Amino acid sequence: MTFLRVIGFSVLLLLGYMGFAHMLPQVVPDTSEPVEVSTEGLDMDGFIALGESIFKGKGTCTLCHNGMGRAPDTLEMDMAATYPARLADPRYKGVAAGKEGPKAIEEYIHESMVAPSAYVVEGFGKKGTNDTESPMPTVNMPPIELNDVEMNAVTAFLQDLAGLEPTVPLPSADDAPVAEEPAAGGGEPAPLLTSGEAIVDEYGCASCHDLGGSGADLGPSLYGIGKRMTRAEVIESIIDPNAVIAEGYEADFMPADFGESLRGSELLVLTDYLMALPDAAPAADDSKEEPLATTGLEAIDKFGCAGCHDLDGSEADIGPKLNGIGKRMTADEVKTAIIDPNAIIADGFEADMMPDDFADQMDDSELSLIVDYLMNLPE
Ligand code: HEC
Ligand code: HEC
Numbered sequence: 001m002t003f004l005r006v007i008g009f010s011v012l013l014l015l016g017y018m019g020f021a022h023m024l025p026q027v028v029p030d031t032s033e034p035v036e037v038s039t040e041g042l043d044m045d046g047f048i049a050l051g052e053s054i055f056k057g058k059g060t061c062t063l064c065h066n067g068m069g070r071a072p073d074t075l076e077m078d079m080a081a082t083y084p085a086r087l088a089d090p091r092y093k094g095v096a097a098g099k100e101g102p103k104a105i106e107e108y109i110h111e112s113m114v115a116p117s118a119y120v121v122e123g124f125g126k127k128g129t130n131d132t133e134s135p136m137p138t139v140n141m142p143p144i145e146l147n148d149v150e151m152n153a154v155t156a157f158l159q160d161l162a163g164l165e166p167t168v169p170l171p172s173a174d175d176a177p178v179a180e181e182p183a184a185g186g187g188e189p190a191p192l193l194t195s196g197e198a199i200v201d202e203y204g205c206a207s208c209h210d211l212g213g214s215g216a217d218l219g220p221s222l223y224g225i226g227k228r229m230t231r232a233e234v235i236e237s238i239i240d241p242n243a244v245i246a247e248g249y250e251a252d253f254m255p256a257d258f259g260e261s262l263r264g265s266e267l268l269v270l271t272d273y274l275m276a277l278p279d280a281a282p283a284a285d286d287s288k289e290e291p292l293a294t295t296g297l298e299a300i301d302k303f304g305c306a307g308c309h310d311l312d313g314s315e316a317d318i319g320p321k322l323n324g325i326g327k328r329m330t331a332d333e334v335k336t337a338i339i340d341p342n343a344i345i346a347d348g349f350e351a352d353m354m355p356d357d358f359a360d361q362m363d364d365s366e367l368s369l370i371v372d373y374l375m376n377l378p379e
């Protein structure tokens, strides 16, 4: 601990000197925008490698899935034995319940990503929920927001790691491109990030803190932090999080290596950004919101429905198939099923699986577009 404090102090000194450089006009272009790459023609080995880079990079999975006890240490554990044990656990009631084999494990992994609370590994649930609610973010929703191809790549990687032949399909020519993070390593230094949002994005802060509308609550809210902490205290809590533990939270939870991975100027820009945050999270309909969807399919994409329902070719089966729903339900019933999913539970499915906050997230126009689209879905 003393050792860490000494490092922390030296970094503070160093930052004092760097303060000047920070005040020079920024000439470095912000190259932090992800680059879209097509996955066409990738073979399974390439797809597995893509999955590994997403797991360790863009997906921010290793923020929690590491040896610190925040989540199962998926990369180090003997998952060849663990996955079958999960499926056989009497507490497991998810989509692959009662099944075994590589395909069932694919379904289990996919479900862990799109509906983390469907099954919570013992001891890892949110505090006070008795392992019924998972603290893991839904990965096809903001802030992580992986698309189907990216989730398949991660699944291929995890299956391969467990010694299984991946069962996910390879991406086809008309699949969406994958957003590749700006090149890191490979000789070229990663581009310097020059906006607070880009840094929060790159380092995954919003997976644990409520930032950019993520609503995450694994760490304390950082809104209004400029009023309760000094700039130096904020810097210390980023580079040496265990020096002072925020009340009501545990030590060793926030990654302790940001001091190494953040560049000096990035740390300063990030700190300025945090210090200037308003006292409370902006209202949901603020300007940083995603634009309104203008077609039913766009809206379905925006709200991640295809992660659980077989829509737009996703073949997901965590929720019922919606094809032909117009023949068995009225438009009003479909609307209720979306905004108040627990009012009536579809036969053969469980309550509390479908998110119940779409009413708050959707504009009325988006809700009508979705209802129209579903009512007209052919059988
Ligand atoms: C903020 C922390 C956090 C992040 C980020 C996170 N997870 Fe998790 N994950 C957890 C926790 C905690 C559990 C255990 C509780 C549960 O079963 O939901 C878990 C469980 C899982 C499981 C089931 C593991 C098992 O042992 O059965 C899989 C698979 C998984 N996560 C994959 C991912 C992938 C892939 C990503 C990145 C795209 C990711 N997670 C990102 C916290 C996280
Ligand atoms: C894996 C989850 C996790 C991630 C990722 C994470 N934090 Fe934290 N953070 C926490 C937890 C838990 C605490 C409270 C415990 C503590 O003080 O160490 C915390 C505390 C803090 C505090 C002190 C807040 C206070 O009220 O005392 C700041 C500032 C902070 N984090 C900033 C960041 C920034 C900036 C990033 C991204 C570079 C980040 N965190 C990433 C979990 C996380």
Ligand code: HEC
Pocket: 114, 115, 300, 303, 304, 305, 306, 307, 308, 309, 318, 319, 320, 322, 334, 337, 338, 341, 342, 344, 345, 346, 347, 349, 350, 351, 352, 353, 354, 355, 358, 370
């Ligand atoms: C995390 C998984 C999940 C997501 C995301 C999800 N659903 Fe569902 N949905 C379910 C499950 C499970 C059920 C069945 C249980 C129930 O009725 O609540 C269901 C039920 C439904 C029903 C009723 C179907 C019937 O046959 O009664 C409709 C309609 C529906 N969802 C539409 C949507 C739409 C539209 C979206 C996106 C805005 C969406 N769902 C997102 C899991 C999900």
